[in-house]
Structure formats: C-alpha cells, structure tokens
Amino acid sequence: MAASPKKQLALDANLLLDLAEGKDFAHDFKDEFQARGYEFLLPPTAAAEWNILSFYGGEPQRTFANQVLQELRTWKCQPYSLSDTKLAIAEQFRRRLSELPLIPDEEWADGLILAETSLGEIPLLVTSDAHLLDIDEDALLLAFNAADLSPVHPAHPKRLLKALR
Numbered sequence: 001m002a003a004s005p006k007k008q009l010a011l012d013a014n015l016l017l018d019l020a021e022g023k024d025f026a027h028d029f030k031d032e033f034q035a036r037g038y039e040f041l042l043p044p045t046a047a048a049e050w051n052i053l054s055f056y057g058g059e060p061q062r063t064f065a066n067q068v069l070q071e072l073r074t075w076k077c078q079p080y081s082l083s084d085t086k087l088a089i090a091e092q093f094r095r096r097l098s099e100l101p102l103i104p105d106e107e108w109a110d111g112l113i114l115a116e117t118s119l120g121e122i123p124l125l126v127t128s129d130a131h132l133l134d135i136d137e138d139a140l141l142l143a144f145n146a147a148d149l150s151p152v153h154p155a156h157p158k159r160l161l162k163a164l165r
Contacts, residue, residue: 007038010117011077012127013046013109015157019075020067029126029157030075032164040077043116043125044087045109047079082119090115093147102139107131114140118149125154 018026034040053065072079082090094111097103103111110131117125127133132154144151 006121007036008041008122009033009038010041010043010113010120010122010125010152011046012043012113012125012129012132012154013049014127014129016042016046016050016068016072016075016077017064018128018157020064020071025158025161026128029161032161034076036164040075041120041122042072042077042079043113043120044080044082045090045112045116049109080120082116086116086119089147089149090119093118093143093149096143096147100139100143102135102143103131114152114154115147115149117152118144121150123150123152124160125152126157126160127154128156129154 015026015029019030030040050065050068053061054069055062057065090112093115094103094108097111097114098105098108110129114125114132125132133156135154137153141151
C-alpha cells in the first residue's frame with residue numbers, strides 16, 4: 001500500500017499577520033485545517049521577514065512581528081530551512097519571475113517564498129497577499145516547469161475553507 005501524501009501547507013507572512021490581527025477567517029482556516037491533520041510550515045523568507053520586522057519595523061509592524069514570533073508555536077506553525085544550494089535556486093527563480101514580469105520588483109520576497117515552497121515540496125501556499133493571488137496561474141505554471149520546479153498554487157484561506165464544504 002502506497003504511503004499517503006503529506007498533509008502540509010506553506011503559510012505566507014501575510015496569513016500570519018491576519019492571525020495576529022485576530023481576523024476570523026484566518027483563525028477559522030487554522031482551526032479547520034489543523035483539525036483535519038494539516039501541518040503548517042513557514043518558508044525561510046517568510047520567517048526572515050518577521051524576524052527583520054521585529055527588530056527594524058516601525059509601529060505597529062514591530063508589535064505584530066513580535067506577536068507572530070511568540071505565537072508560532074501556539075499556532076503550530078513550523079519554520080523550515082533549506083540548503084544553500086536550494087536557496088540559490090530560489091533566488092534564480094525569483095529573478096525569473098521579476099523578468100517575466102509575474103511579480104513586481106519590490107515584491108521580490110514573494111518570488112522567493114514561491115520557490116522555497118516548491119523546494120520544500122509543498123503544493124499550496126496559503127496567503128492573503130494580492131500580489132501572489134493575482135499571479136497569472138498559467139504563466140506561473142510555465143515558469144515552474146521551465147525552472148524544473150514542482151508547481152505551487154497560491155490560495156486564499158477563505159477559498160480553501162469553501163473548498164472543504
């Protein structure tokens with residue numbers, strides 16, 4: 001009998017902000033998917049964003065960043081790391097997304113997060129970030145294929161909750 005696929009979801013930094021701000025849809029998503037046995041993983045760039053904001057962000061960013069970092073364990077969201085080689089691949093992919101242009105240059109972290117999610121072998125990136133949600137899906141799929149990376153689908157938590165019903 002084949003092993004069942006891992007029930008993992010990558011979370012973008014924006015979703016953690018939604019949790020910190022107490023948004024109902026974010027907590028409903030977290031509660032429902034964790035009750036169904038999903039593991040929440042935080043890509044390296046998303047984790048780094050919160051660490052940087054906790055030190056250098058203005059208010060209220062710093063307050064939210066500290067809250068996110070304190071709550072990660074409570075929310076059962078585990079940051080993961082990647083090898084230097086995989087991080088270099090992620091950077092190449094990010095540059096390619098900017099060249100296409102599938103993401104604006106100033107949103108470079110979004111491209112890294114997509115690549116890191118792929119390299120972490122996680123098919124869904126849960127986010128409320130419009131830059132990620134508005135990417136042309138076909139062009140993104142082609143970019144993943146051209147880079148020989150597994151595709152990642154950015155999905156809003158409300159849509160994922162709706163898909164369960």
